[in-house]
Amino acid sequence: MTQQRTWFITGVNSGFGRSMTEQLLARGDRVAGTARDLSAMTELKTRYADLLWLAELDVTDSAAIRRVVDQAFQQLGRIEVLVSNAGYGLFGAAEEISDEQLVHQMDTNLIGSMQLVRAVLPHFRRQQAGRILQLSSVGGQAAFPGASAYHASKWGIEGFIDAVGQEVATFNIGCTLVEPGGARTAFRYGSSQLAPRIEAYDTSPASMARRMIEEGTSIPIGDPAKMTALMIASVDQHPAPQRLALGSDAYATMHRQLSARLAALEAQKELALSTDFAADS
Structure with a gap:
């Protein structure tokens, strides 16, 4: 029988957050859900009442993150x-990216995620138990032209979670990085933003990402419901899986890029070793 749990989830109004919230509530788990705009949550709140705790939260506001997290644990x-x-x-x-866009991307995807984890850790540490699922992306392991700021945020959060996982394992806290490929959510054509266009980049590979968003014709292969079901199931795995790759596109892309990186490293082995002091020094 599945153990009933309480989950704190950000971004519950759409995408993976919405799908996960619906699946968890349907099986009887409690959800503390946050979003900047909770208007889309009215029907779920009416249906599930006390199983669904909601709070408005903009994850770029570090003080609000701490306040909402503390309220959730208290209540x-x-x-x-x-x-x-x-x-x-x-x-x-x-x-092409403006200074304001760059800062907001980092404040949301990287700093906001870091501050959220930092706010929850004291509570998990006192419990001597907890599980952290950090949504990353295939873009946290692979990089494509036209998405440099997004990749920076995701590669950054992957390094953070990898280190935090080692820091808190002694408190029975597990960390998992979730790395989906393309999924049929509103991420690609709904919530994504485009930088102002510089005409010179029309001939650059970076223009492919712009065209994909503007044309809106590329259909992702990933099923969000299947992906969120596997995210939920991962919490029953002990120890926590360090990474969870979801989607055939994610697997193929990461396998190709990781293999190429390892081959490049091996090609530099003798060069790397040559920079050490001699054994008799």
């Missing part, structure tokens, strides 16, 4: 799982 008691899901994609060449 709900024990929370077993954090799902750091809120985020969006910013597309365009690095030179």
